[in-house]
Amino acid sequence: MKRVKTLTAGTLSNTVAKGGCGECQTSCQSACKTSCTVGNQSCENKENK
């Protein structure tokens, strides 16, 4: 790749197969309480590591 710097190659579609374990944090339990943000959370599925 000559003209692009890729910050992340994206992994969303890969998570379809192994995702959904639900061990991750509930978003409103962090610091918001009046909005909804999930993109800042980390996956806690050990199989995805």
Add this chain to the structure above:
Amino acid sequence: MVHRYRSGGYDIVLDVASGAVHVVDDLMYDMIGLEEEHVPRDEIIRIVKEKYKDSYSDEDIADSFSDIDELTEAGQLFTEDVYKDVVVDFKKRKTVVKALCLHIAHDCNLACKYCFADEGEYHGQKRELMPFEVGKQALDFLIENSGSRTNLEVDFFGGEPLMNFEVVKQLVAYGRSREKEANKNFRFTLTTNGMLLNDEVIDFCNAEMSNVVLSLDGRKEVNDRMRPTRNGKGSYDIIVPKFKHFVEKRGDKSYYVRGTFTRKNLDFYEDFKEMADLGFTEISIEPVVLPPESEYALREEDIPKICEEYDKLAADIVRRAKAGKPVNFFHFKVDLTGGPCVYKRLSGCGSGTEYLAVTPQGKLFPCHQFVGIDGFELGDVWQGVTNTEMTNEFKCCNVYAKEKCRDCFSRFYCSGGCAANSYLFHGHILDAYDIGCKLQQKRLECAIMINAALSDN
């Protein structure tokens, strides 16, 4: 779908469905835009040559096409959104409860002007504290309804939870006593206005709370205008020394100093600076959510000014990080590589299904913001969820159920937004709070720009 934008001197391309993020130059930036509009390649060449004259060579253009093809092939550009099928299974899923917001005190020792909890009264409910027996039953309910989930979250919330600190301590002890036999791991958190903090409370929280949220609005005049005591005096001078002491003793455990900005302090970057300069490194400042008739409510016309403040804040985050003194801003944190799975991104906060609020009387609501609103009571901690019609409605609350989200570049980062905000502004949970959406989009742009800037050393 791609989202292209310029921020902080970077040309950024977000491939929405894959989550891939690329930093490109001006030429590639334009070419990706034209490709997405299905402009024929010979026409693209003509357009960019006319625009850039001699700035780019034929080889540069050819290389750009080659990169575009390579990225597309690798599923990192123009990726199709194929997750709708996931949602079908999703509706049939059996949900478990994994988080509770325990309203340990429906009472407060401050009288914040924007409080959605009506200073603890929550839409006319009486001021009261949660008895231990109710909290204990809530923890039992959580354990019994959490299936195979190991990590269970319990937030002590209010009103002001420290007005009922003895019960907080008893409930933490009870939760810990059940962890081993039930094979669960409780993550307790507490949100406090700081008025009742002392060393005993601080030491207890530092030992037991995986996160604490400390409410402060920033500058003294802003904080004291919005967060007065019940007798009308400012709270800043009381709480700031306590928060500093708390955070010093907390070591590397998680915390947030959290503020709210309103129409009265649209220059909230100044409040961020105040907090950072006080020595706090984990900061959150949220837009207030109030009905339009409130003098504090944000209006559509305020959006450009708010976005300007977010830009200043993002630039400051980059500056501080590069100077070796990083400060985290909650809404600018984005985990680009190890973020949540698609299921989480589609279903969002889990209110009404995985996440429930419990009142001092043991009643269950979809989340803390729905407490006390007619029609949203789901059951209680003894009988469990009995209003299954309502929980089914929340279960179907996902990105694809919301018209406004379908073409939004931010949909996998906010997961369709807050159901309570949607209800407040549109009367049902399957819409989106429009001002909130625009601010969310801006914050995501800033968050990605910060990643770009910090990878650029």
